[in-house]
Amino acid sequence: MDSKSCSNDMEGEAREMDTRSLSASGRGSQYLHKVGTPPKQNLLREFTARVKETFFADDPLRPFKDQPRSRKLVLGIQAIFPIFEWGRSYNWKKFRGDLIAGLTIASLCIPQDIGYAKLANLDPQYGLYSSFVPPLIYAFMGSSRDIAIGPVAVVSLLLGSMLSNEIDPKNKAEYRRLAFTATFFAGITQATLGFLRLGFLIDFLSHAAIIGFMAGAAITIALQQLKGLLGIQNFTKKTDIISVMHSVWGNVHHGWNWQTILIGVSFLSFLLVAKYIGKKNKKFFWVPAIAPLISVILSTFFVYITHAEKKGVQIVKNIEKGINPSSVNQIYFSGEYLLKGLKIGIVAGMIALTEAAAIGRTFASMKDYQLDGNKEMVALGAMNVVGSMTSCYVATGSFSRSAVNFMAGCETAVSNVIMSCVVFLTLEFITPLFKYTPNAILAAIIISAVAGLIDIPAAILVWKIDKFDFVACLGAFLGVVFSSVETGLLIAVSISFAKILLQVTRPRTAILGKVPRTNVYRNILQYPEAVKVPGILIVRVDSAIYFSNSNYVKERILRWLMDEEERVKAACQPEIRFLIVEMSPVTDIDTSGIHALEELHRTLGKKNIELILANPGPVVMDKLEASKFANLIGEDKIFLTVADAVSLCCPKQAEQV
């Protein structure tokens, strides 16, 4: 009884027998399934499909399909201003959640804003300004429900460092103008990337690099705070750890102020304890959230009654009262600072985007809603453009405040509006009260805030999963800590790119063997029980074959062959007569790849070895035929599976395994 009739006789399961067993009965002469060539596509359609997949992968126009015109208009407005979509189902229950969340993040953001503004070398009110206008704009245009908008530590540090490379921060007016210019172009960059659907560009900063970069930035920021925490007057302007430590120890005898240290360290301990409580029990998330405001109130009161400012404790002194003044005419639209602002804006805008995108995605996946990354970018860009005209500097989503927002039960972007209102009231009425707030408190608040950016377990996980990723992570970290934020960023991006180039230049290849009692051929390194078929070498190429790797792939296959021939000779086994290239992972091939295959075929021909291909994909099959390579090696040398190919080569041997 041959296998064919057997399979017809049998029940359900037996029908599952694969081509190999069916075709083997015909000794490789008739195969049921040829390798398919996809139907020829119209060039324009192919191109359109490719463009769509690249830039509109998320199919943003899907809801517009087959809708009447008026509905399309409504949908269009809703697409630009999502508030008109979710606003219709807004209710009091949601408002309750948003109110609590909004008040919580407001209490957190006010002291943080003042400190972050100092990090960017700006006056404290600019931090508050940036927590007033941008969240309002975002509430109308953004689609994340959990993100908390405002100035953030890393962007503030980056901006402060890049701006002061161009203009001395003591030159306040010009420095501020350049800051607004950079903010304007950061917004333009973000909106443009979103509008041109180039959002995927921010994916080129790998997750691992971000972990290292953030940790480095956190340490740099914390080190900067030693100035406020220790009450040092003459502090270095550099941000690298060596200059800072030098500055700190150089001032140990004259520069440290014990009253400042006392206030700073005690409140830092308080903040860290509050943080620990919040971490231990998620129910007490509000403890670390309001601790900063309580510290500010207590310490301000304390300084006020003890007149500690006369004993060398530095205080905020003056925060301008009133809401954001216009800054439209302060932006440099010409002159040498235009280009500098543009450059700084692009970098700051991209980093701000990276942070916002990471936050948006995390919470969207937690609450299971979809975020259109490109639309988000347009929203963030618009918000920063408007911000740059109303005295704000670059705002984005904050890690720490967004987490608090989420835990406080926010429902929509209305929590940002609530926060914005509180900041408005603060600017209008309360700022004079901050006069006696000691700088040490702000330093303590920033240190406790950025501590959360150091994610050691994540770094350990990166180490465990991918060593190369860890190098990117470490490189970014060391670059930031020992040189500057920009250097760290450059290292992170370079290593990320190097990894991509390495991937496309040196794809993996594997020798396949037959997994016993199956028809499956797998990598013999992964499946030690898999056995090679005598007289046949089966190689799998694990990547598209492109100009960047075609030579390598060809030479690597020949080297596998050479090794195998040596082994076979030494073991007195039958000579290699067939080389089967498993093409399943080869998703595409270009002209250089075809050339490499042709050269491989020619070299093998001289050695009297037959080249056989298994399972080329649709695109590859198309190109093999277009280039006549399929004719060159013979259409009958291309098989659906490795098993089919082996059964043609030497049916006897295949069965013996």
Next chain:
Amino acid sequence: MDSKSCSNDMEGEAREMDTRSLSASGRGSQYLHKVGTPPKQNLLREFTARVKETFFADDPLRPFKDQPRSRKLVLGIQAIFPIFEWGRSYNWKKFRGDLIAGLTIASLCIPQDIGYAKLANLDPQYGLYSSFVPPLIYAFMGSSRDIAIGPVAVVSLLLGSMLSNEIDPKNKAEYRRLAFTATFFAGITQATLGFLRLGFLIDFLSHAAIIGFMAGAAITIALQQLKGLLGIQNFTKKTDIISVMHSVWGNVHHGWNWQTILIGVSFLSFLLVAKYIGKKNKKFFWVPAIAPLISVILSTFFVYITHAEKKGVQIVKNIEKGINPSSVNQIYFSGEYLLKGLKIGIVAGMIALTEAAAIGRTFASMKDYQLDGNKEMVALGAMNVVGSMTSCYVATGSFSRSAVNFMAGCETAVSNVIMSCVVFLTLEFITPLFKYTPNAILAAIIISAVAGLIDIPAAILVWKIDKFDFVACLGAFLGVVFSSVETGLLIAVSISFAKILLQVTRPRTAILGKVPRTNVYRNILQYPEAVKVPGILIVRVDSAIYFSNSNYVKERILRWLMDEEERVKAACQPEIRFLIVEMSPVTDIDTSGIHALEELHRTLGKKNIELILANPGPVVMDKLEASKFANLIGEDKIFLTVADAVSLCCPKQAEQV
């Protein structure tokens, strides 16, 4: 009778039944083959293996293995100077082939050299110098047997164009010094790339881009020759087609010289006919090879007896007699020209490498010998460094002369030595005879030489195979023709890089279906007969999942799911309960990729859909376990094949298909 007992009863073929049919009888409870996890590797060993595969992919130290010390020394010398290896088996028969080939390429190279030197804005003797020293050095260090070394058209044009951007060629001494400096650094670049085993970098200029770039350069060069061919005195210095045509037509009334045109056009026709004869019948390859020299002799004699130079026919006038003077102290090792020379040298060196590598590989594959690309680069680099010190400019392998060398039956690099000797004799004794050679002849020779660089069939093939490649080809071509060589080069490299980035950012995905009567699951677009299994969505991801594409992959899978859910709903079919991700082509995954899978798992969990993985490779399996993702979804959710996975999900349905 169930399939298991059946398979035991049957003969050979039936044993081939795969896991699926075996395991299905157990209703998915016991599987024969688990997905293998490769044995844990020592970190250092893993790293070493990776570095080796990246930089020493060709295993250059293989012959050194297990050899005694003295033998290693000999092998080392032979590795640096391959002449000591092939020289030992050199014999008179080989010398006969080399002699004929050497004389043929010498007759071709002498007039070409003079013309190419003019293209680089150098005096004619510098072309001859560059055909004297570099071939000698190459003969000792190079391992290609067929390459013909000397100045080439494209590099001469590139060098001429880049150098004259920095220094006016009329300022001869300084211009020449910068040329030597650029040559020096071109050599250093080449040797360094080879020594650091970074040869793969030149693969980043894709085959298609080179076709376009070469064709563009050929047209630009030919256009430049109109000056000599038409006898125009005032010619533009720009190389783009518009400026050149403007210059040509602007001079039509006063500038054209009919005697020059007569000589030029008649000899150009002669050369083209000779070329045609050589192409039609390979036996007459020597006809086009010696035609240039014959033209030079005839036309020089003709000008000499008719005194045509007095009627406005421009002649070479003077070629300095004697061999290369030293130029060591002419190289700029400091000052502003050092950096400029370095920049030009890097670009020219890379282009020269690209040309030499393409030639070397082509002929090596034709004669079936192995070339170590990195060793070749060291040889080319050393040759250019020595060249820069002996008044040569950048030399490399010439397409046209190497082809003639091959067809004339060269056996080893000795043909280069022969050519070098002929050039030496020319420099010592014959140069004065070139005084009356008309420039028009040189122009005609160059035009007929570069015509071979325009490869229209190759461009058509590129169009047929890969449209994106064709864009690179066309971009490089138009860039060179309408702007400049540098622009064309920049376009070519940019498009090549864009392609790589696109590849890693937007990998393909496919929906799989079961090919009827087999156990094989394939892309339903490629195999229209393949059918989806009800209640299961099978998606294949066609690339490593890295930070650059992890978000896209996750979102694309979810979109496939959404589409399928809609379709299923409309068709009243059973709901999707399982999502199988076929991981065969996923050769690697990084931290971002694991995150994306985690998010996918979470989202699917909310929809009550199970995530199942099929056939993850060794590296991926390793990382899935390191990150505990394998535990998260359950080890029993990872299968050897899609068929196995399907049989677990719904054995009944799988059988019905």
